Amino acid sequence: MAAERPPNMPSALNPAEIFERAAEEGKRRLDYSLLALLATGFIAGFTIIFGSAAQALIHSAALPHFDEFASVLGALGFAVGVVFLIVGRAELFSENFFDPIATAFEGKERHVFRRLLRLWVLTFALNIVGGTLLILALSVDGALPAGARESLMSPASEIAERAPWATFARSVVGGALVALLSFLVIAAQSTGARAMMAYAVGVMLALGPFEHVVVSMLHLLFGLFIGADLAVQHIARVGAISLAGNLIGGIGLVTLSHAAQALGEEGG
DSSP states (O other), rough: OOOOOOSSEEEEEHHHHHHHHHHHHHHHHHOOHHHHHHHHHHHHHHHHHHHHHHHHHHHHHHHHHHGGGHHHHHHHHHHHHHHHHHTOOOOOOTTTTTHHHHHHHTTOSTHHHHHHHHHHHHHHHHHHHHHHHHHHHSSSSTOOOHHHHHHHHHHHHHHHHSHHHHHHHHHHHHHHHHHHHHHHHHHSSSHHHHHHHHHHHHHHHHTTTTTHHHHHHHHHHHHHTTOOOOOHHHHHHHHHHHHHHHHIIIIIIIIIIHHHHOOOOOHO
């Protein structure tokens, strides 16, 4: 158990307390019914596309006036989608690394690794399904302005053509950022603070741009559907590399480091 805080101390949680709360949240996620898990994964998929659409709309509107600074303004739009995810408690793949692994570390749950695999696989699949359905709607001619379509196609081509090691490096950072967001959301004690943290991480993801396997695959799908010179193998290659990088960054760099920090504090 985390040490009690003296009455005169600030209300910020210490790492052991954050880890304890994360384990409770992880148990809630691992205990999702099949319907709840499918629904939250599906919702997260189309919710993040609202961010991608906002990014493209703002970028295309700002480009004639602000040139390269338009990408910064577009990133501010994408971050809104991340806020929707966090405040709406949707389930985005890799955002669910920290909490369930904290549950596994506590060792109080049965069949935790089987349930963890179920959570990750179904979340990933439903993220892609949900995002693809909204992409299909937005890909219809006239659904988005011509400038916004171009603002989606060009980055999709850049993602597909990027060198594999560059994609991997960006994916490590992207996985670390999203896992860190999970830690910060538990540490925050108000909806406003969670929204601010989600917005900050969303801006950083888009500015990099740093790869998140679901976001990158959906971005490539978007480009494919609206006419970019892409093929399914581009999506599969970027998806595989991004997945590996997200796992290393999200679990290896962030989740296990915070677990060691919390367990060390409890032991001390």
